[in-house]
Amino acid sequence: MTVRVQTEDFDAGFEIDQLRRARRDVGAVVSFIGQVRDINEGDEVSQLTLEHYPGMTEKSLDAIISQAKTRWNIMDVLIIHRVGTLQPCDQIVLVAVSGGHRGEAFAACAFVMDYLKTEAPFWKKELTQSGERWVEAKTSDDEARERWDKTQEKTPK
Amino acid sequence: MKIKLFYFARLKESLKYSTEDLELSEADGPWTILKLKALLSKRGDVWGQMLMGKLKVRAAINHELVHDNAAIADGDEVAFFPPVTGG
Numbered sequence: 001m002t003v004r005v006q007t008e009d010f011d012a013g014f015e016i017d018q019l020r021r022a023r024r025d026v027g028a029v030v031s032f033i034g035q036v037r038d039i040n041e042g043d044e045v046s047q048l049t050l051e052h053y054p055g056m057t058e059k060s061l062d063a064i065i066s067q068a069k070t071r072w073n074i075m076d077v078l079i080i081h082r083v084g085t086l087q088p089c090d091q092i093v094l095v096a097v098s099g100g101h102r103g104e105a106f107a108a109c110a111f112v113m114d115y116l117k118t119e120a121p122f123w124k125k126e127l128t129q130s131g132e133r134w135v136e137a138k139t140s141d142d143e144a145r146e147r148w149d150k151t152q153e154k155t156p157k
Numbered sequence: 158m159k160i161k162l163f164y165f166a167r168l169k170e171s172l173k174y175s176t177e178d179l180e181l182s183e184a185d186g187p188w189t190i191l192k193l194k195a196l197l198s199k200r201g202d203v204w205g206q207m208l209m210g211k212l213k214v215r216a217a218i219n220h221e222l223v224h225d226n227a228a229i230a231d232g233d234e235v236a237f238f239p240p241v242t243g244g
Contacts, residue, residue, distance in 0.1 A: 034244055050243070051166055053236060056220035081243060093244055113244060119222070122243025123166035134167045137213075137240035 158231035
């Protein structure tokens with residue numbers, strides 16, 4: 001497993017390729033890329049600044065990957081999350097999961113993102129025309145995570 | 158006992174602290190997150206609003222998310238921050 005928290009951009013194509021080529025028994029790679037939007041809560045967003053808790057953030061992401069590996073038959077997981085100041089259309093996060101087959105890789109990738117959004121210590125502050133504001137946590141993100149907690153099944157209903 | 162405190166995001170900005178070393182009296186122990194919040198809230202209005210007010214605050218001890226009743230030990234690293242918004 002690989003976890004990287006960095007200010008620099010990343011080459012998603014290269015990273016996914018590395019994961020895919022790492023083993024000859026990989027049959028599927030599922031990936032998610034998060035991007036900075038130019039709008040939030042109806043307001044134009046011109047800049048996003050991400051803060052994290054060095055040490056805890058990495059540990060928390062490691063723990064999320066370990067949980068995913070326990071729950072699904074997957075091979076490897078990569079998480080890259082950017083911090084610092086970003087602009088609309090910049091990439092924020094990459095999660096990529098490799099496995100033998102697509103089903104478990106799809107589920108594990110969604111699980112990692114749902115947990116990352118609710119457990120990993122990152123905070124977003126956005127710049128709008130009326131100034132800077134901290135982004136509020138969404139209850140829909142909590143609900144997305146809770147559906148995994150409610151069942152031990154591999155795909156929540 | 159000595160602990161190290163960290164504040165992040167909105168808390169760091171409003172409290173104007175990112176980190177501090179704090180001495181907690183053994184005689185007033187045992188210490189929990191809730192008790193520490195109550196102690197820090199006595200520093201002033203903004204402290205009370207940030208730690209014991211309407212806004213949700215999450216706490217971590219040694220990089221693990223914990224609840225209000227979690228016990229704090231000598232040498233612990235304690236952090237307070239708002240609900241997370243990464244991804």
